[in-house]
Amino acid sequence: MRIIQNVSRMAETFGYDLDLSVFQMSIMMTIINKEDPVKLLTQIRKIKPLHLNFTIVSELSTLSWDTYDKHLPFDEVTSNYCQIINQKRMNSSLVLFLVAAANAAFCGLFRGDFIAMTFVFFATFAGFFVRQALMKKNINHLVTFTTSAFVASLLAGIGYVIHIGHTPEIALASSVLFLIPGVPMINSILDILQGHILTGIARLVNATSLIVCIAIGLFTSMLILGLEKL
Amino acid sequence: MTYEMIRLLLIDGLMAAIAAIGFAVISNPPRKAIFVSAILAALGHSLRFFLIKSGLDISLSTFVAATFIGLLSIVFARIIHCPAEVFSFPSLLPMIPGMFAYRTILSVIRFMQNSDVIKSQQFMMDFFHNGMTTLFILLALVVGVSLPILFFPKLSFSVTRKY
Numbered sequence: 001m002r003i004i005q006n007v008s009r010m011a012e013t014f015g016y017d018l019d020l021s022v023f024q025m026s027i028m029m030t031i032i033n034k035e036d037p038v039k040l041l042t043q044i045r046k047i048k049p050l051h052l053n054f055t056i057v058s059e060l061s062t063l064s065w066d067t068y069d070k071h072l073p074f075d076e077v078t079s080n081y082c083q084i085i086n087q088k089r090m091n092s093s094l095v096l097f098l099v100a101a102a103n104a105a106f107c108g109l110f111r112g113d114f115i116a117m118t119f120v121f122f123a124t125f126a127g128f129f130v131r132q133a134l135m136k137k138n139i140n141h142l143v144t145f146t147t148s149a150f151v152a153s154l155l156a157g158i159g160y161v162i163h164i165g166h167t168p169e170i171a172l173a174s175s176v177l178f179l180i181p182g183v184p185m186i187n188s189i190l191d192i193l194q195g196h197i198l199t200g201i202a203r204l205v206n207a208t209s210l211i212v213c214i215a216i217g218l219f220t221s222m223l224i225l226g227l228e229k230l
Numbered sequence: 231m232t233y234e235m236i237r238l239l240l241i242d243g244l245m246a247a248i249a250a251i252g253f254a255v256i257s258n259p260p261r262k263a264i265f266v267s268a269i270l271a272a273l274g275h276s277l278r279f280f281l282i283k284s285g286l287d288i289s290l291s292t293f294v295a296a297t298f299i300g301l302l303s304i305v306f307a308r309i310i311h312c313p314a315e316v317f318s319f320p321s322l323l324p325m326i327p328g329m330f331a332y333r334t335i336l337s338v339i340r341f342m343q344n345s346d347v348i349k350s351q352q353f354m355m356d357f358f359h360n361g362m363t364t365l366f367i368l369l370a371l372v373v374g375v376s377l378p379i380l381f382f383p384k385l386s387f388s389v390t391r392k393y
Contacts (some may be wrong), residue, residue, distance in 0.1 A: 051257075056258075057314045060372065090255055099252045102250070103252065109245045130352070173329060182322070182328075183319050183320075211331050212335055218336075
């Protein structure tokens with residue numbers, strides 16, 4: 001895993017050996033002074049739940065190389081680190097718009113017609129808005145996913161009920177696809193391939209439970225709208 | 231290759247690019263990586279579309295497309311100094327078997343609700359078909375995209391190094 005390499009690289013710069021194991025909820029880390037192996041420190045810390053953020057991943061990786069190559073002093077590394085961590089995320093309304101457009105395009109990939117794509121656009125817009133609002137309030141992520149899948153599929157299902165367009169079933173099916181946890185799924189398989197089997201399985205279970213929640217949300221709105229098959 | 235085929239390929243690529251941009255911004259990547267992932271997604275997805283149309287099965291063509299994305303992503307990673315995963319993962323997202331994944335769950339729920347034997351067998355079949363397809367596509371995606379990283383580990387882990 002990249003994180004282990006990066007952290008070890010930074011530790012090495014300051015003359016320490018480092019061992020690290022990462023779990024779903026906590027990190028266990030030991031650092032050992034290279035010159036005096038008796039001096040060591042082990043700590044277990046909780047992991048703060050963070051949203052996926054590739055900018056941080058990319059810049060921390062750069063920071064670790066900079067530390068290694070330029071031998072930056074410790075204070076500077078710390079201040080750089082705080083700067084990277086506290087960066088603002090992208091404007092959330094722009095993200096909302098782009099995600100809605102993306103899911104509409106996704107509907108098009110499944111051969112949905114233009115009306116279906118319009119429905120999916122608005123359904124995703126509402127669903128993702130709900131997801132952002134609930135995430136801001138720090139509500140349990142499973143509840144968040146179920147609710148936003150429910151909202152999105154309810155809106156997309158309207159097209160099915162009033163018989164507009166030729167492919168309403170594709171609109172209904174792809175309206176919840178923006179919630180599918182793609183990156184955790186890829187990460188989990190990657191972890192298993194690289195031998196971090198426990199972490200990989202934990203992530204896989206996490207992703208699967210999110211998908212179950214999405215299915216529950218979809219199923220609830222199908223029950224309400226009285227739809228039998230997808 | 232006919233004119234119609236080329237038109238379909240272009241539309242497919244464009245859709246995949248829009249989808250990749252949208253799904254990428256959820257995970258807040260650096261600005262320059264967004265465009266790269268759109269290009270990679272367009273190329274990869276239309277390659278997969280072409281392979282499926284020419285008769286390959288979905289997981290094998292996904293594997294080829296993912297390997298292609300993985301190779302290109304290492305090249306781009308050298309150019310813009312970002313870890314390859316930052317834009318290769320979002321460009322895989324349009325190929326994630328989301329539809330199959332929740333059809334699997336839906337068929338489990340239907341199986342549970344149903345008491346008719348013949349229908350239950352049908353749902354069991356659906357469950358296995360969709361579940362296996364999900365699993366194989368996922369494996370194909372991940373193995374495909376990480377093969378280049380596993381082959382050139384030095385290259386892909388030092389792209390953010392500036393010296």
